[in-house]
Amino acid sequence: MGRARAAACAALVAGALAGCVAIPTGGPVTAGGDGEVREQDGVVVLAQGPQSDADPTGIVEGFLFAADTEVTGEFDVTRQFLAAGERTEWDPGAETIVVSATKVEQTGEAQVTVSLSVTAKVDRDGRYLEAPAEAVETLRYELVQDARGDWRISHAPDVVVVNSRRFLQQFRATSLYFLTPDSQMLVPEVRWFRNRNVPTAAVRALLAGPSPWLQDAVTTALPPGTELKPEAVSFERGGVAEMTLEPALAVQDADRGLLLAQLDASLRPLGVTTLNVRAGAGGALLKGAPDTLSVPDPGDLEILVGGQTWELVDGVPGAVEGVRTVDGAQPGSPARSADGRVRVALADPTTLVAVPSGDAEQRTLLTGSALAAPSVDRYGWVWTARASAPGRLDAVRLEGTAVEVTADWLTGRWVRAVRVSRDGTRAAIVSSGPDGVTLDVAGVVRDEGGVPLTIGPGVRAGAPLTPTASVVWVDDVTLGVLSGGDAGPTPYLVPVSGSSTPLPAVADAIELAVERGTRTLYVVTAAGDLLRYEGGTWVAVPGVTGVLEVTGAAFPG
Known part of the structure; x- marks a missing residue:
């Protein structure tokens, strides 16, 4: 040797x-x-x-x-x-x-x-x-x-x-949970820690706060300066975790329900079943159950067929009651809020409209060349972007209020796709510029009323890919995108913090739609077919493919 x-x-x-x-x-x-x-x-x-x-x-x-x-x-x-x-x-x-x-x-x-x-x-x-x-x-x-x-x-x-x-x-991927500014939902940020006393690493990172790209979009119930003393989480058999947080007075005065909700959500996936938190050495345990914070059920998939909105209920297509046909040369790219009060679509590639429903007529919300497919956030803002206005995104409301949302890193870039996360704190953005087409995730900074003000620093996701103009949130920490390839457009699962995974290619895929998880992932083709990801492959949706010509599909968001 x-x-x-x-x-x-x-x-x-x-x-x-x-x-x-x-x-x-x-x-x-x-x-x-x-x-x-x-x-x-x-x-x-x-x-x-x-x-x-x-x-x-x-x-x-x-x-x-x-x-x-x-x-x-x-x-x-x-x-x-x-x-x-x-x-x-x-x-x-x-x-x-x-x-x-x-x-x-x-x-x-x-x-x-x-x-x-x-x-x-x-x-x-x-x-x-x-x-x-x-x-x-x-x-x-x-x-x-x-x-x-x-x-x-x-x-x-x-x-x-x-x-x-x-x-x-x-290493182990670990989600740290922070709070939306209105304290209504938990927001995960994935970190990777060595597989040794991961609960301690997670709590330390949670106390240090979110990453710079996310910090202005979220908040935390853990008081500034809180420390883990002693500097480890005691983790015993049976899933019992114990920790002491200092300074005691600040921890006692914090919102206990929210503080425990963050710790519980961050530690439970690591095997913690019982969480004991003390405020100060020898202090009493923080009593009370963690607040329950979650994203509402988004509902059924909706598709656009000849300008008419259909929904799939238990896999069976049917027209949505009370929603009328979109009038336009090329209706497509539908989007809606979780409660169905906000429904929009592109009447053609240059015109964003409110879908007519009930007593409300169709209204033009925004015009511009090559509009990005719209995304509706939980505050009722409709997001898109115009090729004629590079370096920014546009957010509008049904009553006509409009704001321009900018970011330094978007200067000189054309936004081709945008999708706001279900919690409203992050935006996945596909943009093109001198360095090509990229996928970035950035925090959404809002005022106290939920009005979007700006986009924070972007963090690159799916760096090996060349994404097209379609992006969705598969879950709270994973994106779905289409990327060009020799076999045609290939759907990828792209973690915000992790390695991208390809799914089987679809020759003429143009759009993705997802509720939550790969079992609810759909693709629309240029021919108007609707396919669902099932058993490791793409299968035609019965009663739609070959019967209806789909021009767009979307779950809320």
Whole structure:
């Protein structure tokens, strides 16, 4: 076994199994080894420390492998590859780079360069950003020889490199729950934490508050400056979690129902069944049940057929009572509020109208070239955008009030699609600009009456994709988009914080609609067909496809 391979040798613990494994375990290694042993499912991989005769490449290769297979979060074995002074300076918590392939090569007498095929990055606070397609990054490691002549790393970048598959074994996606400004709903933000005392990591992050892109759109019942003392959540068998929050007086004066609702929603998916929160050391438990905060049932799917609004009730199509036909050259892109009081559509690509219903006649709400499909938020505002007015979105109400909603990052960009989340705090925006077509999610900043004022900083989602002009919220933390491809438009599930997942392509798909979850996901084709995602494939909706020519479909939102 060569010196470089010896540095990456690992004990594979699964019964009596043992052997050596080179990095990466998935993808080619073009330097530092001449073979590869693949892990078996369920095998625990334990890295060894540096070998005395390892050359610079072998030391860096062993360092990367030790960090990649870390399970405790202490990185004790990994630090053995570092020179004495660097062992305390290296900060493995600063950033995690998720990779699909790694190339290690010596580029100087005491320098090793590592080339990475990057799929994502996770920062110190657990924020996950998916990388663009074919993203690459280079890391450089400097080495020295110690008094015994053994090579050690004198400078290592403050990152941990993790194989894509192993990342999912070591990290856990965790939703932190904040509040809408009116305290009526919970708003999740997903972070990724190492699989060790995740409840403690979640509470600490919850106390620190939402990310910058979301902070102006939500609020929290946890008082400013609240700390976890002692700095850990006690988690016992049976799902009992206990914590103490300081300062006691501020915690006691907080809205207990809302505070407990945030903690309960954030910790219950982690296995917490009983939550005991004390205000101050030795203080009394916060009594009271968490407030119940939820999004109302959105109702049935509605489709537009020749300008007439139909609904699918238990899969059976029928005209919506009291709603009349949209008058226009090309009616499509319907949208409505959850209570059905606000119904809009595009009469043609340049005209947004209120759908005639009851005693109300059809009214034009907005005109402009290439209008984006409308989205209705829970405050009754109708969102769209005009190609003739780049750099902004338009929000209007049925009575005619209109506001322009801007964001610095939208300057010079044309908004092609917009969809506001069910809680009204976030907007998913497809826009095009000098860097191409992107999908971003941003916080919606409103006044006390719910009037949208501005859009906060955008966070990129689905970076490897080229989205088209259709986006929906599949659930509170996942988007559905169409992306171009060789097989035709491909629907993707795109987490706001996570990796995108393709669904089967649909040759002429033009629009998505969803209630909640993939079981309620639909696609409309250019031919007017309506398909539902079922059993891992797209199936025609009985009584619609081949009978009705659908020009648009939507659930509330």
